[in-house]
Structure formats: C-alpha cells, structure tokens
Amino acid sequence: MARVLAVDVGGTSFKAALVESDGAMQVWESEPTGGALGEAAYLRLASYIGRILGEIVGEAPSALGLIAPGMDERNGQVIFAANLGWRDFPLGARLRAAFGLAVAAGHDVRTAGLAESLLGAARGEQDAAMIMIGTGIAAAFLCNGQAVSGARQMACEIGHAPVYPEGEACACGQFGCLETYASAAAIARRYRAAGGTEALSAAEISRRLGADPVAARVWGEAVEALSIACATVTLMLDPAVIVIGGGLAEAEEVLLSPLGAALARRLAWRSPPPLKRTSLGARGALLGAAILAFRSQGLGIAEMVAAAGPIA
Ligand SMILES: [Zn+2]
Structure with missing residues (x-):
C-alpha cells in the first residue's frame, strides 16, 4: 500500500501525518515554530521532518505533501508568510533537496477545501x-x-x-x-x-x-x-x-x-x-496535503474516497 508524508506548515506550529492510500493516518505531535523566522524557521521545520522520517516504521513514504500559507502551488515557493518570515522562499525545493523526496505543494486553505470537497462536508x-x-x-x-x-x-x-x-x-x-x-x-x-x-x-x-x-x-x-x-x-x-x-x-x-x-x-x-x-476538521489540511502527494505520484485516491463512505 502506498503511503505519503503530509506536512502542514502553520503560522505557529508544524504538523505531520503518515497517510496510507485508504486515508488512514498516523499523526505526529505538532511542533511549535517557537517564533522562528526565515532560515531559522526552515531549519526547525527540516529538523522536525527529519526526526519523523527516522521514526517511520516499515515502508518509507513515496512523496511529501506540503502545505503552507502563501504557497504558490506551481513551484513550491512561499510567496509571503508573515508569521514565518518567508518571502519568495523556495520551501519545496529545499525540502526536496534535503530529503530526496518528491514534494507536492499546496496552499493551506485551498488544500483543506480540496479535501472537504472530495472526502468531507462538500463531498460530491x-x-x-x-x-x-x-x-x-x-x-x-x-x-x-x-x-x-x-x-x-x-x-x-x-x-x-x-x-x-x-x-x-x-x-x-x-x-x-x-x-x-x-x-x-x-x-x-x-x-x-x-x-x-x-x-x-x-x-x-x-x-x-x-x-x-x-x-x-x-x-x-x-x-x-x-x-x-x-x-x-x-x-x-x-x-x-x-x-x-x-x-x-x-x-x-x-x-x-x-x-x-x-x-x-x-x-x-x-x-x-x-x-x-466542516466534517474533516483539523485533519482536512493533512488529508488534502496527502491527496496532492498521491496525485503527484500518479496514484488515485479512489480508496480514500471509498473509505470516506457515502454522502450524508
Ligand atoms: Zn484586511
């Protein structure tokens, strides 16, 4: 079964989950940004992701789904994120180089909306x-x-x-x-x-x-x-x-x-x-990030949609 690592870069904390192709999630404890800005914020995030990749048991994730505020989905650059001190920051490229994983990037709220439309309250x-x-x-x-x-x-x-x-x-x-x-x-x-x-x-x-x-x-x-x-x-x-x-x-x-x-x-x-x-709540953003990662690998999300059940 394919699996991806979903990472939600928020203004005050980082969250991550290992997501299987049926949507099952193993969620890690979130990590506060601690007010770090610019390169310091990036290093803190990279250390968090590195620790999680080391803790994953079994098959390694095939891609990283990454969401952040102000994200340009076309190139993985953060256009502007005031709380992280990033402007035109090449977050996707830096993480790809650091971990050797394909990165699929998304805007935080748009990605949560995507999950809600495929799996949640706007399903169908x-x-x-x-x-x-x-x-x-x-x-x-x-x-x-x-x-x-x-x-x-x-x-x-x-x-x-x-x-x-x-x-x-x-x-x-x-x-x-x-x-x-x-x-x-x-x-x-x-x-x-x-x-x-x-x-x-x-x-x-x-x-x-x-x-x-x-x-x-x-x-x-x-x-x-x-x-x-x-x-x-x-x-x-x-x-x-x-x-x-x-x-x-x-x-x-x-x-x-x-x-x-x-x-x-x-x-x-x-x-x-x-x-x-919302029916997905805080999980929506991580599920959305995972959907981006699966799609970037040419993998469908039919299993995830089937597991979400019929439209209420
Ligand atoms: Zn305003």
Whole structure:
C-alpha cells in the first residue's frame, strides 16, 4: 500500500501525518515554530521532518505533501508568510533537496477545501465554498470541480474583502475587512474594546450570548459581517454548499443558525445555499496535503474516497 508524508506548515506550529492510500493516518505531535523566522524557521521545520522520517516504521513514504500559507502551488515557493518570515522562499525545493523526496505543494486553505470537497462536508459537489475562520479568515472555492487559485495564486483571501467601507482598521492596511469583525481574534479583541468584563476567547464569548449583552452585540456584528461575505460569495459563485471550518466553527449552531438566517435575509430573490460545518476538521489540511502527494505520484485516491463512505 502506498503511503505519503503530509506536512502542514502553520503560522505557529508544524504538523505531520503518515497517510496510507485508504486515508488512514498516523499523526505526529505538532511542533511549535517557537517564533522562528526565515532560515531559522526552515531549519526547525527540516529538523522536525527529519526526526519523523527516522521514526517511520516499515515502508518509507513515496512523496511529501506540503502545505503552507502563501504557497504558490506551481513551484513550491512561499510567496509571503508573515508569521514565518518567508518571502519568495523556495520551501519545496529545499525540502526536496534535503530529503530526496518528491514534494507536492499546496496552499493551506485551498488544500483543506480540496479535501472537504472530495472526502468531507462538500463531498460530491462540483461547486462549493469553504470559509475557514480562525485567527484570520480565508476561503477555498471549487468551481466546476476545480479549485480556484487565481492568476497570481492569490485568490480566496476573503478575510480582506471589505464588508464595512470606512470601518475599523485591519492589519493588512485597509479598513472594514471581514477579518477585522469576524475572525476569532477580532471577536475577542472587539469584546474587550466594547467593555467586556474580562479577556475571553471567541469560544467563551459564544457561550455567554444569552447572559452578556456585550457578547451578544459583538457576536451579532461578526455574524452580520460574515453574512455580507457569504451573500457576495453566493451571488458570485452559486455554491451548492458553504462549509464553515476553523476554530470558530466549533460554535456549531450558535454560529451557523444565525448566520444562515442573516444570509437568507440578504438574498432577496434566491434561496441561500446550506451552511455546513466542516466534517474533516483539523485533519482536512493533512488529508488534502496527502491527496496532492498521491496525485503527484500518479496514484488515485479512489480508496480514500471509498473509505470516506457515502454522502450524508
Ligand atoms: Zn484586511
């Protein structure tokens, strides 16, 4: 049975899993980046991968599926990753040379979206959107069965779509971006700024909605901002489903139910697509990286799709 090593390079930690062709995964403990930047971040990652390759029992993986923020899928270069201090960094080529393994590279959110469309909540759909809401917000769009990456590999940055022109300042330099109102980090920050009694995470704020008017207001504003973005996505792309992932998706119906209602209100002449929570969760990115690696070796993923079971 063929196997590949999937590596998810995140802004704060590295994760890896050995993935078999039926999707079975052996996941390694993640490794914090420790704030390392540039070459130091690369050396830390290479040491993590080297240790894992040494610990693998049995047949060696035939390829490495690599995902990172800001990744250019065509050449394995990281265009820009602020948290890792990489700009035009040849990550794929460096790892290929270091370990003698074929490397298939993907953009983190687009690759998670690919997995969701083949194995997860958008399984079987040719047109779908996935919005990942965590510290930031990014999206993956599937159109006619193809992931949209754009002319410069910079598509899907929905977190910086303006929802309130002249609104609050965003770290990107613009004003009124979706991410400024609706990311988990923004919800926590805005709750505190609005007079929230203590520093709480977005998850904690979501559990106070009935009892804390500041929590209810900030959460409601995040839902409104998301509904504007989801309405735009719906009108542009007509997705069969919008899958919501990332840390904020753990709020489940506390998020999806008011968001679905707000989206329906914003679409006067057509019905809204259903909103679903990701079914792969954090495993989606690693499974997506593995799919890229299998495909790069000319191997299909039929076994993995069969193991995922029928469409719910
Ligand atoms: Zn922005």
